[in-house]
Structure formats: C-alpha cells, structure tokens
C-alpha cells in the first residue's frame with residue numbers, strides 16, 4: 001500500500017519585521033522615483049492592498065512630512081474571468097478628494113502573479129480619470145506572468161511553482177503579519 005501524499009507544511013518567507021522593512025524600502029523607492037511626494041496618490045487593491053497602501057502612506061508622511069492621499073480601487077467587475085466564475089461581492093472604491101487626473105498613481109497589491117488583477121485595475125482606473133503616470137508596488141512578486149505587466153516596486157521576488165500558493169497575512173485582516181508559501185514544489189512550475 002502506498003502512503004498518502006502529503007503536501008509539505010507552509011513555509012514562512014517573510015516575517016513581520018521583513019514586511020516592515022520591505023514597506024519602508026518601497027516608500028523610499030517611491031519618493032526617490034517621484035523626486036518627492038508631489039502629485040502622488042496611492043490606490044490599494046482590496047483587500048490587503050488597501051492595508052499595504054495605508055502603511056506605505058504612513059511611511060511617506062513620516063519621511064516627507066506631508067500627507068499622501070490613499071484610497072482603494074475595486075477591480076471585481078473588471079476581471080477577465082467574470083464569465084467563468086461568479087464575481088465576489090464588490091469591494092469599496094474610494095478615490096481621494098483630489099481625484100486621479102494629472103496625478104502619479106501608485107497601485108498597491110499584496111501579490112503579483114498572472115498580472116490579471118493589475119490589468120483589471122488599469123481598466124478600473126481609466127474609468128476614474130487620466131493620471132499622468134501609473135506605477136505598481138507589490139509586497140510579493142511570485143512570477144508566472146500571463147500579461148506584459150511588471151511591478152516598479154517589489155518587496156520580495158519569490159520564485160514559486162504554479163502549484164504553490166502564496167498567502168499574505170496582515171495584522172489588519174488576519175491578526176498577524178507574515179507571508180507563507182504552501183503546496184508542492186515542482187508541479188506545473
């Protein structure tokens with residue numbers, strides 16, 4: 001009789017202090033690239049992207065001494081797989097009072113994988129206005145892009161197999177900060 005196959009246990013790839021340092025670095029990179037906080041707007045993709053956008057916003061405020069507008073951008077109805085799977089309930093889109101026209105919008109998400117969420121976010125954003133530029137910050141880039149999309153600011157590049165699952169846990173939604181990877185390596189990589 002063959003023993004049942006067990007997936008290896010989830011492995012921690014970022015702990016709370018790693019996440020903290022990565023967000024601080026991303027905030028500094030954003031300021032360097034933008035030569036300051038002028039015209040910046042951070043839009044987080046629900047759900048965890050919004051928490052990350054708020055945290056980056058706090059770091060920008062601490063470093064530059066100015067409040068950078070932070071909002072959220074729901075992509076639910078812009079997904080390209082709506083016909084295949086039922087849409088989850090809409091999440092909030094909250095555009096800061098100055099809007100996005102003529103701004104430098106930094107989209108923020110927890111994981112970048114196929115790129116389809118970001119593609120949807122670009123469509124959702126185009127319905128709100130015309131930023132001067134759009135950039136992308138993600139906590140984890142796990143590869144396997146299906147579209148020509150890349151991140152400008154990455155907390156951690158995490159090579160992964162398609163069969164693995166990356167899980168971001170944040171204090172705001174999950175009670176703790178950590179990034180885990182789980183599942184069998186090597187299948188469908």
Ligand SMILES: O=P(O)(O)OC[C@H]1O[C@H](OP(=O)(O)OP(=O)(O)O)[C@H](O)[C@@H]1O
Pocket residue numbers: 045046047048109110111112113114115116117118
């Ligand atoms: O690049 P992609 O292939 O689009 O994958 C990345 C997206 O997948 C996850 O969201 P998910 O749809 O799993 O829902 P979640 O926000 O509840 O985690 C993650 O939060 C990103 O938004």
Ligand SMILES: O=c1cc[nH]c(=O)[nH]1
Pocket residue numbers: 111113142164165166167168
């Ligand atoms: O592993 C994955 C893939 C997409 N989105 C995630 O949050 N994790």
